[in-house]
Amino acid sequence: MSVLQLYKLLIDERSGLNQNDCLLLTFYPCPLRHGSRETDSCLRKAQFHMDLWCYFTLQNWLLDFGRPLVMIFCPLEWFPLNKPSAGDYFHMLYNITTPFLLLKLIERSPKTLPRSAVYLCIITFVMGASIHLVGESINHRLLLSGYQLHLSVRENPIMKNLRPKTLIDLFELLQYYDESLGHCMWYVPLFLILFLYFTGCFTIVKAEKTMPISAWLLLGPSGLYYWYLVTEGQIFIPFIFTFFAMTATVVHQKRKGFLPDGNGLFLLYSFSLSLLLVTIWVACLWNDKVLRRKYPEYKECFSLYDQKRRGKMKAEDLLTVMRSLGCCPTLQELDKHLLTHKIDKSGELDFSTFLSVMHVQIQQENPRAEILQAVRLMDTRKRGFITASEFRARLTCFGERLTDQEVDELLSKAGVACDGQINEEGFAKIVTFLTS
Known part of the structure; x- marks a missing residue:
């Protein structure tokens, strides 16, 4: 022709x-x-795959988002610790239905996509999701047994009495498979498959450059789920890279005269809505004092000493960082922290280990309670106050002795005259404020 x-x-x-x-x-x-x-x-006319997108969104909400809810509402008596839980069965179904729906999406792509890349992504996705299934299942049972998520494996109370100690190494390996390897092998192939599918969703037919009403109705739940996936799974980096790649593909194809069809627009708008929700989420929590104190402030200080950007800092800098965050560990306490985590003084520690050290140190240090207790012990006559001379004698003669100059400076900051009286509660508040 x-x-x-x-x-x-x-x-x-x-x-x-x-x-x-x-x-x-x-x-x-x-x-x-x-x-x-x-x-x-x-x-041919590339129709909007309403059935597949609906199934995909529905199973994401039911089997992924609904999994922890099922574990909360189902009585523990129904699922013993040595048997799979209701959440495990939901996770198994998710590992089956998600790759199946992804393959169906690829089959309906107007463009023939590289099969080898698709198959490798699907296989890796199933493997990563399965690793995460096992790790999350065991972590759930550890939580029921008293495991504390904010602590490292070695710092958890239920781990300290394990014998032999090599069992702790096995649990650390399990955490690595679940939190690092499993997550990476799960989310990266998922976003890569969606991007490969997106590259085939371009057309020159004007009638196909819009989304039907059904797609607009499904856009909200779809975008909201991706927001949940990004925030709960802490996978903003692969998400934003996928979004930028999709945007670059649109610009590249537009120069050739092609624009996204209904399916491509639906996927692009879902990611755009998710990015908007993530931005709002971060903006709302940006000035949260609790989050600022418990995590970002620590991360910022840690990053300052992570000179090689490898997620690790030198053990020799630990004392400086801890003091900059308001802790006052002694050299003996510092050595004990390093010994607990089997870190040499010339070695390095990652951020999770650093958080564990800070948590233990903060628990040991309760400045206000310690100061109040110390002042009360000095008040042998139970008068409710002590004299400045008694206070000076205690600090210069017992424990970690201070010099007269240091005591004078402390009394001066507290607003106490050298021959005055020190109120227990008031002095404790002042010193706590000065050392915070």
């Missing part, structure tokens, strides 16, 4: 193309690498 005959065929009213679209198709023909299917895919 000549170019002229093809052009006449395309301007037929049944084709749904105007003359400008036909000229684009004439000068940007579809590749013939996979036979007639590629040629036909450019001419």
Whole structure:
């Protein structure tokens, strides 16, 4: 068939193309690498896959988001600790239905995608999700046994009495599989498959460059789920890279005269809505004092000493960092922290270990209670106060002795005269404030 005959065929009213679209198709023909299917895919109408997107969104909400809810509401008596829980069964179904729906999406792609890449992504996704299934299942049982998530494996009370000690190494390996390897092998292939599918969702037909009403109705639940996935799974980096790649693909294809069809727009808008929700979420929590104190402040100080950007800091800098965050560990306490985590003084520690050290140190240090207790012990006559001279004698003669100059400075900051009286409660509040 000549170019002229093809052009006449395309301007037929049944084709749904105007003359400008036909000229684009004439000068940007579809590749013939996979036979007639590629040629036909450019001419056929790529309908919105309402059924697949609906199933995909529904199973995400039920089997992924609903999994922890099921474990909360189901009585523990129904699922003994040595048997799979209700959440485990939901996770198993998720590991089956998600790759199946992803394969169906790939099958309906107007463009033939690289099969090897698709198969490798699906296999890796199933493997990563399965690793996460086992790790999360065991972590859930550890929580029921008293495991504390904010502590490292070695600092958890239920781990300290394990014998032999090598069992702790096994639990650390389990945590690595669950939190690091499993998450990476789960989310990265998922976003890569969605991106590969997105690259085939482009058309030159104007009628296909819009989303149907059903797609707009499904956009909210879809975008909200991706927001939950990003915030709960802490996977903002692969998410934002996928979004940027999709945006770059749109710009690249637009230069060729192609725009996303209904399916491509739905996926792009879902990610855009998720990014908007993540931005609002971060903005609302940006000035949260609790979060600022418990995590970001520690992360910022840790990052200052992570000079090689490897997620580790030198053990020799630990004392400086801890003091900059308000803790006052002694050299003996510092050595004990390093010994607990089997870290040499010339070694390094990661952020999770640093958080564990800070947690233990903060528990040991209760400045106000310690100061109040110390002042009360000095008040042997139970008068409710002590004299400055008694206070000076205690600090310069017992324990970690202070010099007279240091005592004078302390009394001066507390607003107490050298021959005055020190109220227990008031002095404790002042010193606590000064050392915080």
